[in-house]
Amino acid sequence: EDQVTQSPEALRLQEGESSSLNCSYTVSGLRGLFWYRQDPGKGPEFLFTLYSAGEEKEKERLKATLTKKESFLHITAPKPEDSATYLCAVDRARDSNYQLIWGAGTKLIIKP
Amino acid sequence: KAGVTQTPRYLIKTRGQQVTLSCSPISGHRSVSWYQQTPGQGLQFLFEYFSETQRNKGNFPGRFSGRQFSNSRSEMNVSTLELGDSALYLCASSPRRQEVLAGTQYFGPGTRLLVL
Numbered sequence: 001e002d003q004v005t006q007s008p009e010a011l012r013l014q015e016g017e018s019s020s021l022n023c024s025y026t027v028s029g030l031r032g033l034f035w036y037r038q039d040p041g042k043g044p045e046f047l048f049t050l051y052s053a054g055e056e057k058e059k060e061r062l063k064a065t066l067t068k069k070e071s072f073l074h075i076t077a078p079k080p081e082d083s084a085t086y087l088c089a090v091d092r093a094r095d096s097n098y099q100l101i102w103g104a105g106t107k108l109i110i111k112p
Numbered sequence: 113k114a115g116v117t118q119t120p121r122y123l124i125k126t127r128g129q130q131v132t133l134s135c136s137p138i139s140g141h142r143s144v145s146w147y148q149q150t151p152g153q154g155l156q157f158l159f160e161y162f163s164e165t166q167r168n169k170g171n172f173p174g175r176f177s178g179r180q181f182s183n184s185r186s187e188m189n190v191s192t193l194e195l196g197d198s199a200l201y202l203c204a205s206s207p208r209r210q211e212v213l214a215g216t217q218y219f220g221p222g223t224r225l226l227v228l
Contacts, residue, residue, distance in 0.1 A: 043219025049214050105154065
């Protein structure tokens, strides 16, 4: 069964304490893996798309990497404003349509 | 540029009723997708509209339907509401389908529906 699992469910860090969030997936065919950030009371905000193993994308303090079975979202020297729920989703489609499978998310709390 | 707007933001209905939710995409965006978000199931894709045509559909029963108008605004309808339909319903827009396939979607704040 196609599945996307995120870990940990929640992560509390001190400001400046770097860490990584994990998104592991089991799908029959991966077309793309997406990372989003969701703040309370808001819709998800797009961060990155990764297409193939070995690919990396960076944005400010965030860096996303992809292997054949999982993706990591590395957060370097986080600030309180990085606190949010981080979601990953996988597109398993092979044709012009898409079928996104979403993970449950990791709630990240950065304490000042 | 104004973001994606959804109305209403909050809604309370009773079982058996029907509900219509509205989404206005970012100006110039022609693709609109709908998602359901619940604590237990997370985010689940409902359907996608582009140029007034449904292009893609998730695994939801026929009680869930939608449409898109010529100005790209979209509505979602749920008939015969069930308790399990309580959720945050999110709308997302993109300029073209290519951006949707690349994950570049702009989400609205959602409509929180409570079914009693």
